[in-house]
Amino acid sequence: MRTATTIEASGGPWPEVVDFVVEAEKLGLDVCWVAEAWGSDAPSPLGFLAARTERMLLGSGIIQLGTRTPAAIAQTAITLSNISGGRFLLGLGPSGPQVIEGLHGVPFARPLTRMRETVEIVRAAFTGEKLRHSGSAFEIPLPGEARPMRLSVKPEHPIPLYLATLSPRMLRLTGEIADGWLGTSFVPEGAAEAYFRHLDDGLASAGRTRADLDVCQGAEVAFAADEDALREMIAGRKMELAFSLGGMGSAGSNFYNDAYSRQGWAEVAAEVRSRWLSGDRTGAASVVTDEMVLGTTLIGTEEMVRERLAVWRDAGVDTVRLYPAGDTLDARLDTLGRALQLVGDLA
Secondary structure: OEEEEEEOOOOOOHHHHHHHHHHHHHHOOOEEEEOOOOOOOOHHHHHHHHHHOOOOEEEEOOEEOOOOOHHHHHHHHHHHHHHOOOOEEEEEEOOOHHHHHHOOOOOOOOHHHHHHHHHHHHHHHHHOOOOOEEOOOOEEOOOOOOOOOOOOOOOOOOOOEEEOOOOHHHHHHHHHHOOEEEEOOOOHHHHHHHHHHHHHHHHHHOOOOHHHOEEEEEEEEEEOOOHHHHHHHHHHHHHHHHHHHHOOOEOOEOHHHHHHHHHHHHHHHHHHHHHHHOOOHHHHHHHOOHHHHHHHOEEEOHHHHHHHHHHHHHHOOOEEEEEEOOOOHHHHHHHHHHHHHHHHHHO
């Protein structure tokens, strides 16, 4: 398996974030994804990190549809790829109605159509051709005096395109058109039915196989010294998982809750969401089970983490995205180094 992590520029003091990425590259990390949610953007820190790193791949994890036009996404991708010497991976995702409509004031409607057409336009821009597109989500150029244009810059290297998707239809689209899948809410024991069935349907429709898709999945990694420490770790993660199940998305749409429901926890996920939306955050966290926390993370004793990494690999994960725990920079790097060693041992 390849190894990756995800950072966010607003996730802490920026100099410390940069030090973490630079040191992670020295430890042998393969990929660093940069997130944007409702804090910092992804492209700005990616440009900075391109100048501070030499080997690792750098990806937008993710650029949110609706926040930029397809042409602007293509410009950003080409620029980051060229200035990094071909180390850029373009990650796109639909985000959710709360962020897209509540923050950006852009309609979230028809995310599947918007995703498909965005990828078509972006890839057309990569070829250097004049942009002409007449679809349901985009029309380029608009009717009137405008004429088709091409970007004045071309990519000097291939730009792999990853999609961050969760719903069955989006997963099928990912298998059909993407180079990689940025997944989340992943439980390997339930992944075949919840995720891979839909990805494989999309791959088959395009005459492709699983070998044509980089499956990149992420989870927190943390090492417990003993069972008492592990119990404390699990308890601390329940509120975070409750937020994903109850607080992400909107009252009518939560893709994370849907994903956990498809992996065998429908009743628990529904109860967590109900309590969270009613304002009972503590009660929502109390419903989350130890099994759910352990199933979707890489936390435990070193032997437990080693065994779970093998399970992830055997389930079909090509790139494991590690979120190392730790209260300090040194602690996070220590955790990451131990995890990288375990991944290396699997080979």
